[in-house]
């Protein structure tokens with residue numbers, strides 16, 4: 001199972017939008033068996049994927065010792081399953097910080113160990129934060145993607161995330177930055193300068209950039225979220241939908257090129 005972890009300390013950059021569309025595209029268009037893990041107490045992705053609160057959540061894994069199997073739920077997309085989030089993740093993270101006795105960094109890894117063979121890909125959406133549950137996802141994920149806005153502040157955010165990843169490497173030698181994906185992108189001289197800075201520092205960048213939605217596309221993005229479906233279903237011809245699909249193609253092509261299977 002390939003695990004793709006989407007992160008950024010900064011809020012509102014599009015982690016949830018990108019991760020939900022990545023998961024749906026892989027399940028529906030690539031016919032892969034996908035597990036989506038919502039690791040954000042805001043539970044935006046869970047609600048987008050129409051989670052059933054009665055089926056349990058990641059909180060039950062982190063706080064109550066449930067196995068992944070016990071809390072996985074299907075979605076309306078045949079090949080896409082979900083481990084939902086809820087506000088309980090707040091308590092789970094506080095408890096993990098206070099617990100000085102048991103090992104807190106591998107709860108996640110242990111919980112998903114025996115379901116690895118059931119899925120081809122696991123996509124993880126994270127909160128705009130680094131806490132113990134994010135740390136847990138870094139222990140299991142090989143590939144990390146930073147979703148970022150093309151703004152000056154975002155650069156320092158990307159550097160901070162990269163530093164954090166280095167600190168986590170002793171816990172996961174395979175951890176690597178798969179790439180920085182720019183979202184809400186507007187072509188301008190400033191954007192080019194920011195891109196050059198990232199290239200100079202050696203950051204891997206996705207060639208595809210998700211454009212800033214036009215007013216019409218933004219309305220459809222909001223509609224899609226409300227109707228709990230993807231922009232691919234809502235308005236597949238819009239630029240944002242096409243960029244998101246192009247990004248998934250680029251990602252899958254890069255896996256094909258390197259012949260990676262896990």
Ligand SMILES: Nc1ncnc2c1ncn2[C@@H]1O[C@H](COP(=O)(O)OP(=O)(O)OP(=O)(O)O)[C@@H](O)[C@H]1O
Nearest residue numbers: 010011012013014015016017128184210211212213
């Ligand atoms: N390409 C885009 N163009 C315009 N608006 C966008 C684009 N991508 C996402 N948005 C909007 O930006 C807002 C934040 O997106 P999203 O919730 O995906 O970000 P996030 O990083 O997951 O936020 P948080 O850190 O709070 O979890 C939403 O209103 C979403 O519709």
Ligand SMILES: [Mg+2]
Nearest residue numbers: 015016040044
């Ligand atoms: Mg989010």
